Amino acid sequence: xxxxxxxxxxxxxxxxxxxxxxxxxxxxxxxxxxxxxxxxxxxxxxxxxxxxxxxxxxxxxxxxxxxxxxxxxxxxxxxxxxxxxxxxxxxxxxxxxxx
Amino acid sequence: xxxxxxxxxxxxxxxxxxxxxxxxxxxxxxxxxxxxxxxxxxxxxxxxxxxxxxxxxxxxxxxxxxxxxxxxxxxxxxxxxxxxxxxxxxxxxxxxxxxxxxxxxxxxxxxxxxxxxxxxxxxxxxxxxxxxxxxxxxxxxxxxxxxxxxxxxxxxxxxxxxxxxxxxxxxxxxxxxxxxxxxxxxxxxxxxxxxxxxxxxxxxxxxxxxxxxxxxxxxxxxxxxxxxxxxxxxxxxxxxxxxxxxxxxxxxxxxxxxxxxxxxxxxxxxxxxxxxxxxxxxxxxxxxxxxxxxxxxxxxxxxxxxxxxxxxxxxxxxxxxxxxxxxxxxxxxxxxxxxxxxxxxxxxxxxxxxxxxxxxxxxxxxxxxxxxxxxxxxxxxxxxxxxxxxxxxxxxxxxxxxxxxxxxxxxxxxxxxxxxxxxxxxxxxxxxxxxxxxxxxxxxxxxxxxxxxxxxxxxxxxxxxxxxxxxxxxxxxxxxxxxxxxxxxxxxxxxxxxxxxxxxxxxxxxxxxxxxxxxxxxxxxxxxxxxxxxxxxxxxxxxxxxxxxxxx
Numbered sequence: 001x002x003x004x005x006x007x008x009x010x011x012x013x014x015x016x017x018x019x020x021x022x023x024x025x026x027x028x029x030x031x032x033x034x035x036x037x038x039x040x041x042x043x044x045x046x047x048x049x050x051x052x053x054x055x056x057x058x059x060x061x062x063x064x065x066x067x068x069x070x071x072x073x074x075x076x077x078x079x080x081x082x083x084x085x086x087x088x089x090x091x092x093x094x095x096x097x098x099x
Numbered sequence: 100x101x102x103x104x105x106x107x108x109x110x111x112x113x114x115x116x117x118x119x120x121x122x123x124x125x126x127x128x129x130x131x132x133x134x135x136x137x138x139x140x141x142x143x144x145x146x147x148x149x150x151x152x153x154x155x156x157x158x159x160x161x162x163x164x165x166x167x168x169x170x171x172x173x174x175x176x177x178x179x180x181x182x183x184x185x186x187x188x189x190x191x192x193x194x195x196x197x198x199x200x201x202x203x204x205x206x207x208x209x210x211x212x213x214x215x216x217x218x219x220x221x222x223x224x225x226x227x228x229x230x231x232x233x234x235x236x237x238x239x240x241x242x243x244x245x246x247x248x249x250x251x252x253x254x255x256x257x258x259x260x261x262x263x264x265x266x267x268x269x270x271x272x273x274x275x276x277x278x279x280x281x282x283x284x285x286x287x288x289x290x291x292x293x294x295x296x297x298x299x300x301x302x303x304x305x306x307x308x309x310x311x312x313x314x315x316x317x318x319x320x321x322x323x324x325x326x327x328x329x330x331x332x333x334x335x336x337x338x339x340x341x342x343x344x345x346x347x348x349x350x351x352x353x354x355x356x357x358x359x360x361x362x363x364x365x366x367x368x369x370x371x372x373x374x375x376x377x378x379x380x381x382x383x384x385x386x387x388x389x390x391x392x393x394x395x396x397x398x399x400x401x402x403x404x405x406x407x408x409x410x411x412x413x414x415x416x417x418x419x420x421x422x423x424x425x426x427x428x429x430x431x432x433x434x435x436x437x438x439x440x441x442x443x444x445x446x447x448x449x450x451x452x453x454x455x456x457x458x459x460x461x462x463x464x465x466x467x468x469x470x471x472x473x474x475x476x477x478x479x480x481x482x483x484x485x486x487x488x489x490x491x492x493x494x495x496x497x498x499x500x501x502x503x504x505x506x507x508x509x510x511x512x513x514x515x516x517x518x519x520x521x522x523x524x525x526x527x528x529x530x531x532x533x534x535x536x537x538x539x540x541x542x543x544x545x546x547x548x549x550x551x552x553x554x555x556x557x558x559x560x561x562x563x564x565x566x567x568x569x570x571x572x573x574x575x576x577x578x579x580x581x582x583x584x585x586x587x588x589x590x591x592x593x594x595x596x597x598x599x600x601x602x603x604x605x606x607x608x609x610x611x612x613x614x615x616x617x618x619x620x621x622x623x624x625x626x627x628x629x630x631x632x633x634x635x636x637x638x639x640x641x642x643x644x645x646x647x648x649x650x651x
Binding site: 009010021038048063064082 | 264271287293538
C-alpha cells in the first residue's frame, strides 16, 4: 500500500497552499492556494478511504469538491467587487480598518 | 461497482417530521426568491414580512418535535434530531427573527437588494439549524459551509462601500483558510478512525490514545473552529469584519455564527473527541485564558462602539470556551443556593443562549442610536440619557448583562461557567476560574465607559461620521475611495479608523427615529435578557433538556 506516499504528497500540497495563502498578495493567487489546500485534503481522504476500504472517504472528497466550487465562486465575486471599487486585487492593500 | 448494484440502490427512509424545520426554512427561502421574481418591485416591501413569518412558522415543527421528544437519528446517525439540537435550532430561529426585525429598515433605507438579503440570511440560518443536528464529519462540514458562504456575501453587502468590501474579503479569506485547515484535520481524523461518524471516531480515539497523528488531527480541527468562534489568536478578522459589515449583519455574525461554531465544538468535543481528553482540555485551557484576557485588554482601548463590541464578543467567546477546558472532569455540580446542577456542557449551552440575546440587544441599540447620530464613536453616546432616555436605559440593561451585573442575565451565565470550572475540582479548573473572575472585572471597565458617556457626559456638539445608517454616505465613501486611488494611500487616509476625526459633523440631539420592527427587536431582546436573568430556572430548564439526551 502506497499510503505514505499519498500522505506525503498531501502534506506537501497542503504546505504549498498555506505558503501561498500567507505569502501571495494577489487575490486570485490566494484563492488558488486555498484550492491546493483543499485538494491536499481530498488526496488524504481518498488514500485513507482506500486503506480502510470504506467508501465514505471518497464521498467526503466529493462533497469537498462541490462545496469548494461554490466557495471559489463567491471568492471570485468578492475579488471582482474589490477590483471594481479599487482597481486592485492585492489583498494587503485593504487596510482601512485597524486596531 | 457495476450498474446492477447502482440500480439496486434504495432510498433511505426519511423521517419527514424530523426534517420539517429544515424543509420549512428551505421552502421559505425559495419562496422569498420566487415571489420577488414573480412580483418584481411590488414585492419588495413584503420581503421582510415573508421572511419573518417564515421563521416563526419554522418554530412550529420544532415545537411539535420537542413535544414528541423522541430521539430521531437519520442517515446512519449522521444527522440526529434530539432535544439538544431542538433547543439550539429554536435559538437560531429566534436570533434570525430578531435579525430580520433589525434589518427591515436598514436594508430598505439603504436601498440595498432586499430579496437576496433575506434569502441569504435564511440560507445561512438553514446551515446553522443543520449544524445543530450534525453528528458526522461530512454533515458538520456541509452545515458549516452552508452557514458561512452566505455570511461572506452578507458581510460585503454594501457593494459600493470600501469598508464593507474589506470586511467581506477579510471574513472570506480567514473563513476559507480556517475551513481548509479544519478539513485537513478532519481527513487525518478520518484516517485514524476509518469512518466519519462521531461514534466510530470516539471509539477509535479512545483506543488510539494521544499519538502524534491524533494530536495533529484534533488540533487542526479545533483550530478551524477557533477561527469560526473568533478565539485569540485566530480572532483578527472579527473586529474588521464587524466594523465594516452592515450593522444587522454584524449582529448576526457575532451571535448566530459564533453560536453555530460553539454548537459544532460541543458535538465534536463531547461526542467525537471524548477519548482524547488529554489533547482537548489543555488546548482549550490555553485558548480560553488567552481569548478572555487579550479580548478584554484590546477592548479597553477601542473608541468605536462596534469594534468595542467586537472585542467584547471575542472575550465573551473566551468565557464560553472556558468550560471546555474541564470538559471531562468531575460530575454534575450543584449551584450554591439553587437546585440547579451544572456541568461544563450545561454551562456552555446556557452561556450561548444568554449571550445571544444580550449581544443582539446591544447591537439593536447601536443600530437605533446611529440612526440619529450617524456615528459609531463611543463619544457620540454622550448625554444619550438627556435626549433618548429609553435608549439609554435599554443600553444600560444590555451592557450590564454583558458585564455580568446581577439582575441581568449575563450574571447567571458567568456564574454557571465559574461554578462549572470550580466544580471540576482540579488545579487547572481553579486557576481558570480565577482568570474568569479577573476578566469579568476587567470587562466592566469598557462597558462602564459607555455607561458613563450616556449618563454623565454632555451631548457632544460634533460627532465623527462612522457607522453609516443609510445609503447616501456609502456613495460618498465610494467616490472618495475612487478619487483617492490615484493619490495612493495618502489620499484615503481619512477613511482609516485613527484619522476619522477629519469628518466631524455638527450634531443636534433629538428624538431617535424609531420604527415598529426595531422597537420589536429591542423589546424581544430586552424581555429575554431580563427574564433569563430574573428567572434563571427558565434557561437552566432548556439547558437541562439539552443536556439530558446528549451523547448517550
